[in-house]
Every structure is written in structure tokens, then in C-alpha cells.
Amino acid sequence: MAGLLALAALAGPALAVQPSERLSDPALEARARSLSTEIRCMVCQNQSIDDSDAQLAKDLRVLVRERLSAGDSDAAVRDFLVARYGEFVLLKPRFQGHTLVLWLAAPVLLAIGAFASFAAWRRRNRAGADNRLTSEEEAALARVLSEDDMRRS
Incomplete structure (x- = not known):
């Protein structure tokens, strides 16, 4: 019983990314998932967009995948999101002067x-x-x- 509860708890975040959002290219999807764990859900604030079921998190996951599919690098996607939402969008802020x-x-x-x-x-x-x-x-x-x-x- 405890094993099933632990499995259900671990499976929760994986359910946030819907099958319709996933990219067909496994390498791009892996990059998208990696980036999604670094980006804060602006609604939940203590969750990454990879873990969140909020509509804004879904929109951001789709946006990340669109930018990656368009050929943007991981850094370019992060920079785009920071320019749009501010440094707060990163779960781990960059080490800069401010x-x-x-x-x-x-x-x-x-x-x-x-x-x-x-x-x-x-x-x-x-x-x-x-x-x-x-x-x-x-x-x-x-x-x-x-x-x-x-x-x-």
C-alpha cells in the first residue's frame, strides 16, 4: 500500500505535461523537459512549469517547445522568458550584480x-x-x- 502511495506521489508531476504538448523529437523533448524544470510557474510560484497543472504553466511549456522547435538554444529560451517575465521566472536566479x-x-x-x-x-x-x-x-x-x-x- 505504501509503495502505491509513493508511486502515485512521484507520478503526479509527470502528469502535468500532456501528451499533446510533447515533441516528436526525443532530443528536443529532453531539452524542453530540462528547461521546464528550471522555469517557475507564475501562478503556483513554488513549482516549476514542468510540475504545475496551471493553464499559464501549460502555455509556458508550449512556448518553450515552440522556441526550441524554431531553433533557439536553451540560453535563448531562458533569455526570452526573463525578458518577458523578469528574473523571477527562473527557479534558480542567475549570479549577477543585481x-x-x-x-x-x-x-x-x-x-x-x-x-x-x-x-x-x-x-x-x-x-x-x-x-x-x-x-x-x-x-x-x-x-x-x-x-x-x-x-x-
């Missing part, structure tokens, strides 16, 4: 968090070392505890 913050923000924030955690850990360890009792304080504590034990007995 996307630099997008690409570098996560690693920089991770490094800052790691440094802050390390600094807090060191501060806590140093504070623990400074809070040890002196020999006079340990002797006084032992006296107080022994007096407390005598009172209880």
Missing part, C-alpha cells in the same frame, strides 16, 4: 550566526571558569553545610 544580495545573504547570515554562537559559547566558558570558589570560600561552604546537617539530625 542578484548578488540574494546569493550572498544566506552564507553571510550563516557565518554571522556561527560567529555569534561561538562568541557566546566562549563567553559562557570563560564566565564559568571565573566563577569557581576560592579555597577559603570552599571551606566556609563546607562549614555551613556541616552545621546545617547537625541541625537536621
Whole structure:
């Protein structure tokens, strides 16, 4: 039963591309499928057009196949879609000047968090070392505890 559920979950995205959309040339179809996994569905936004059943995703899949059939390269198809819909249409934005913050923000924030955690850990360890009792304080504590034990007995 679990195997059937897993198979059904995996088969879902494959059903988005309709047989009528597929190209007869297997090489072009493979390129189209590869490109379709890189392009964001503007309706679903967290899915590629290859995975989405939205009408706009279908239109974009057909457009990708038309451009490839017309002889466009993969880069030309991506550039066409970016010119038409903006950089957001790419699931993985390009590494360019205006996307630099997008690409570098996560690693920089991770490094800052790691440094802050390390600094807090060191501060806590140093504070623990400074809070040890002196020999006079340990002797006084032992006296107080022994007096407390005598009172209880």
C-alpha cells in the first residue's frame, strides 16, 4: 500500500505535461523537459512549469517547445522568458550584480550566526571558569553545610 502511495506521489508531476504538448523529437523533448524544470510557474510560484497543472504553466511549456522547435538554444529560451517575465521566472536566479544580495545573504547570515554562537559559547566558558570558589570560600561552604546537617539530625 505504501509503495502505491509513493508511486502515485512521484507520478503526479509527470502528469502535468500532456501528451499533446510533447515533441516528436526525443532530443528536443529532453531539452524542453530540462528547461521546464528550471522555469517557475507564475501562478503556483513554488513549482516549476514542468510540475504545475496551471493553464499559464501549460502555455509556458508550449512556448518553450515552440522556441526550441524554431531553433533557439536553451540560453535563448531562458533569455526570452526573463525578458518577458523578469528574473523571477527562473527557479534558480542567475549570479549577477543585481542578484548578488540574494546569493550572498544566506552564507553571510550563516557565518554571522556561527560567529555569534561561538562568541557566546566562549563567553559562557570563560564566565564559568571565573566563577569557581576560592579555597577559603570552599571551606566556609563546607562549614555551613556541616552545621546545617547537625541541625537536621
